[in-house]
Amino acid sequence: MPDLQDLTRKLNTNNGSKIxxxxxxxxxxxxxxxxxxxxxxxxxxPNLDALAKRGTLGSSTPVLPGxxxxxxxxxxxxxxxxxxxxxxxxGVLEALGIDFELGPNDVAIRGNFCTIDGNxxxxxxxAGRIATEEGExxxxxxxxxxxxxxxxxxxxxxxxxxxxxxxxxxxxxxDVEDTDPQKTGVAPFEPVARSAGSQRTAxxxxxxxxxAREVLKDEPKAxxxxxxxxxxxxxxxTFEEMYGLKPGAIAVYPMYRGLARLVSxxxxxAGQTLSDQMSRLEQAWKDFDFxxxxxxxxxxxxxxxxxxxxxxxxxxxxxxxxxxxxxxPDVLIVxxxxxxxxxxxxxSWHPVPVLLAAEERCRPDLCDNFGExxxxxxxxxxxxAKYLMxxxxxxxxxxxxxxx
Amino acid sequence: MPDLQDLTRKLNTNNGSKIxxxxxxxxxxxxxxxxxxxxxxxxxxPNLDALAKRGTLGSSTPVLPGxxxxxxxxxxxxxxxxxxxxxxxxGVLEALGIDFELGPNDVAIRGNFCTIDGNxxxxxxxAGRIATEEGExxxxxxxxxxxxxxxxxxxxxxxxxxxxxxxxxxxxxxDVEDTDPQKTGVAPFEPVARSAGSQRTAxxxxxxxxxAREVLKDEPKAxxxxxxxxxxxxxxxTFEEMYGLKPGAIAVYPMYRGLARLVSxxxxxAGQTLSDQMSRLEQAWKDFDFxxxxxxxxxxxxxxxxxxxxxxxxxxxxxxxxxxxxxxPDVLIVxxxxxxxxxxxxxSWHPVPVLLAAEERCRPDLCDNFGExxxxxxxxxxxxAKYLMxxxxxxxxxxxxxxx
Numbered sequence: 009m010p011d012l013q014d015l016t017r018k019l020n021t022n023n024g025s026k027i028x029x030x031x032x033x034x035x036x037x038x039x040x041x042x043x044x045x046x047x048x049x050x051x052x053x054p055n056l057d058a059l060a061k062r063g064t065l066g067s068s069t070p071v072l073p074g075x076x077x078x079x080x081x082x083x084x085x086x087x088x089x090x091x092x093x094x095x096x097x098x099g100v101l102e103a104l105g106i107d108f109e110l111g112p113n114d115v116a117i118r119g120n121f122c123t124i125d126g127n128x129x130x131x132x133x134x135a136g137r138i139a140t141e142e143g144e145x146x147x148x149x150x151x152x153x154x155x156x157x158x159x160x161x162x163x164x165x166x167x168x169x170x171x172x173x174x175x176x177x178x179x180x181x182x183d184v185e186d187t188d189p190q191k192t193g194v195a196p197f198e199p200v201a202r203s204a205g206s207q208r209t210a211x212x213x214x215x216x217x218x219x220a221r222e223v224l225k226d227e228p229k230a231x232x233x234x235x236x237x238x239x240x241x242x243x244x245x246t247f248e249e250m251y252g253l254k255p256g257a258i259a260v261y262p263m264y265r266g267l268a269r270l271v272s273x274x275x276x277x278a279g280q281t282l283s284d285q286m287s288r289l290e291q292a293w294k295d296f297d298f299x300x301x302x303x304x305x306x307x308x309x310x311x312x313x314x315x316x317x318x319x320x321x322x323x324x325x326x327x328x329x330x331x332x333x334x335x336x337p338d339v340l341i342v343x344x345x346x347x348x349x350x351x352x353x354x355x356s357w358h359p360v361p362v363l364l365a366a367e368e369r370c371r372p373d374l375c376d377n378f379g380e381x382x383x384x385x386x387x388x389x390x391x392x393a394k395y396l397m398x399x400x401x402x403x404x405x406x407x408x409x410x411x412x
Numbered sequence: 413m414p415d416l417q418d419l420t421r422k423l424n425t426n427n428g429s430k431i432x433x434x435x436x437x438x439x440x441x442x443x444x445x446x447x448x449x450x451x452x453x454x455x456x457x458p459n460l461d462a463l464a465k466r467g468t469l470g471s472s473t474p475v476l477p478g479x480x481x482x483x484x485x486x487x488x489x490x491x492x493x494x495x496x497x498x499x500x501x502x503g504v505l506e507a508l509g510i511d512f513e514l515g516p517n518d519v520a521i522r523g524n525f526c527t528i529d530g531n532x533x534x535x536x537x538x539a540g541r542i543a544t545e546e547g548e549x550x551x552x553x554x555x556x557x558x559x560x561x562x563x564x565x566x567x568x569x570x571x572x573x574x575x576x577x578x579x580x581x582x583x584x585x586x587d588v589e590d591t592d593p594q595k596t597g598v599a600p601f602e603p604v605a606r607s608a609g610s611q612r613t614a615x616x617x618x619x620x621x622x623x624a625r626e627v628l629k630d631e632p633k634a635x636x637x638x639x640x641x642x643x644x645x646x647x648x649x650t651f652e653e654m655y656g657l658k659p660g661a662i663a664v665y666p667m668y669r670g671l672a673r674l675v676s677x678x679x680x681x682a683g684q685t686l687s688d689q690m691s692r693l694e695q696a697w698k699d700f701d702f703x704x705x706x707x708x709x710x711x712x713x714x715x716x717x718x719x720x721x722x723x724x725x726x727x728x729x730x731x732x733x734x735x736x737x738x739x740x741p742d743v744l745i746v747x748x749x750x751x752x753x754x755x756x757x758x759x760s761w762h763p764v765p766v767l768l769a770a771e772e773r774c775r776p777d778l779c780d781n782f783g784e785x786x787x788x789x790x791x792x793x794x795x796x797a798k799y800l801m802x803x804x805x806x807x808x809x810x811x812x813x814x815x816x
Contacts, residue, residue, distance in 0.1 A: 009497055015475075374788065389471070407480060410480060410481050
């Protein structure tokens with residue numbers, strides 16, 4: 009049965025209109041007390057409220073009811089890719105998160121330094137949580153020393169005891185078991201292929217570990233490493249192919265640039281601040297017809313459990329809205345990839361508020377401000393996030409009729 | 413995974429209740445200004461509002477969010493058939509649209525007269541948009557002349573340069589490419605089968621074109637034709653089989669009679685006016701337990717961009733409601749197959765208002781008039797149109813319990 013993307017691929021038409029998708033990461037929230045207001049409801053957002061009056065609201069479900077998404081599934085849904093169909097391995101996400109450009113021949117692996125004793129048994133799965141500088145030093149040593157004939161090997165540091173390894177060669181499979189035994193007192197597992205096509209990858213990883221063991225043998229803490237989330241970037245049809253849109257991504261954090269790259273968006277220099285991002289949007293306005301703008305701090309303040317700071321960040325975002333509307337996008341969507349209630353200090357499954365403003369084709373609803381409760385009365389209803397792009401394209405006049 | 417129709421097929425039970433589905437084509441609309449009212453919200457509809465107070469409202473999505481349906485998918489959804497599963501080719505719809513009764517052995521084709529030059533290259537893809545009388549004359553000439561041994565050939569005029577061709581013979585496939593090159597300065601394509609089972613159809617169409625070329629050679633404008641939307645009527649389970657209902661269709665326009673025929677409804681003589689349709693409904697009341705009544709003018713006035721006239725047509729429909737309620741249907745549904753906002757002068761993707769009145773089993777909601785915004789608060793919620801028949805049968809007491 010065809011899904012929405014099968015239809016958008018066939019029905020898309022280029023009328024020159026422009027769409028802005030402004031993602032306030034972790035936007036949805038919770039009140040601190042049952043009779044209180046959420047962060048978004050608390051924030052003074054005159055610009056968003058004005059858009060809410062003229063536009064249409066709704067609530068999106070990132071994956072399925074009750075399911076709390078990570079950033080990967082959260083964003084894939086917003087981009088219109090079913091996050092259950094396109095599952096991205098941890099190694100791939102980790103590589104995307106450090107701005108590593110993964111190609112189709114790359115197998116990405118998350119590595120964790122660990123400590124082993126004289127018998128080769130793990131005594132600390134995180135190598136005593138060595139400091140980031142220490143991790144950098146050891147990764148540099150590894151990267152320099154390891155040579156495997158016939159393939160390219162990349163070793164990159166992430167943070168503390170975490171690193172990313174990428175094997176690059178034609179025909180490598182990504183279907184190899186983790187080597188992390190998830191407990192101490194045992195040796196790391198050997199890399200084991202789960203399918204014949206990944207046999208060579210498992211052999212190459214054995215060789216990688218053999219060499220790493222030698223390089224690391226005199227390190228006091230990080231004297232070995234375990235491998236997890238071994239995977240290739242799945243084949244994902246491009247955003248342009250799916251929607252006929254030329255997309256530009258304006259995201260400060262590497263993970264979100266990586267997620268944009270996953271669907272072949274053009275990743276633009278975003279600078280460091282929201283104001284930098286707005287300037288980039290203005291400069292690039294004529295070059296693209298879809299903009300993904302990512303704002304991180306509604307999520308990080310939520311994760312920190314800082315309700316007041318999340319409110320302030322939402323107000324900061326609201327203050328930037330006039331710079332977007334001044335560009336007269338045909339469609340402006342403001343939403344999140346998931347909820348991050350500061351009360352919970354974590355991502356959550358709660359539906360995500362959605363605001364869609366489109367001067368020409370919006371059907372007004374009963375809403376007059378942007379907030380979780382108001383969104384429940386919105387004209388877009390409650391819908392799976394993967395359908396958001398359908399609304400975006402339709403309101404931009406970019407979809408032909410289906411069937412006669 | 414079973415869909416709703418798998419369940420209705422098993423669980424339906426005949427309690428003698430009667431259902432009326434009144435389809436106001438293109439019912440949903442938009443306000444002309446963001447702070448205005450839609451056509452339905454503007455219209456004075458005391459009878460529909462009274463039903464809305466007692467009944468339940470909702471909004472239906474014809475296909476998927478953002479997708480604008482043609483009449484085919486719009487109606488199939490209302491009849492409970494997933495419009496993505498049952499896709500109807502253009503040739504089939506065109507044949508249905510002129511009341512041609514397609515059988516299981518028929519391949520239907522949309523034909524366009526075109527003009528070719530001395531080298532056989534197309535100079536006008538629409539034969540100078542010849543007048544309807546001219547088209548009729550030429551079609552009659554073709555219909556009389558063309559003989560292909562072993563099969564029946566029907567050639568029927570539609571309008572201006574458009575015609576329908578039907579090939580009837582056992583075992584013909586419908587999987588043949590269009591011959592219209594979609595541009596001038598080139599010759600029409602030869603008919604090419606896309607699968608082995610349609611090889612013979614392609615050969616027969618070549619022969620059809622060979623003869624047509626001869627018949628048309630002295631025509632000044634329409635001296636050849638191109639073929640499009642070559643297809644068979646897909647096998648569709650009957651309405652009665654799916655729901656245990658004996659259905660009667662009361663539609664003035666051929667296209668909608670054709671769509672009713674597609675799911676094996678009994679197509680009744682509808683006369684010409686809404687009053688004629690109401691009289692037919694009264695006369696046929698005891699003979700059927702489901703009635704599909706189709707009202708065209710809410711769509712055509714929307715397509716014309718005539719807001720005031722669409723309002724007037726909705727009021728005309730409202731005035732007919734008492735003749736329906738006087739028959740005491742167990743369930744009366746008033747809805748559209750899609751939205752046709754007069755502001756857009758076209759079909760649109762916006763959700764369609766749904767009113768379901770059922771004296772016995774309706775759970776009241778908060779609504780007290782029939783309009784797009786009010787429907788957002790309705791008890792049926794926002795739902796895919798293909799589930800409407802589930803609500804209809806349930807409220808009519810025609811579905812047994814699922815599972816013990």
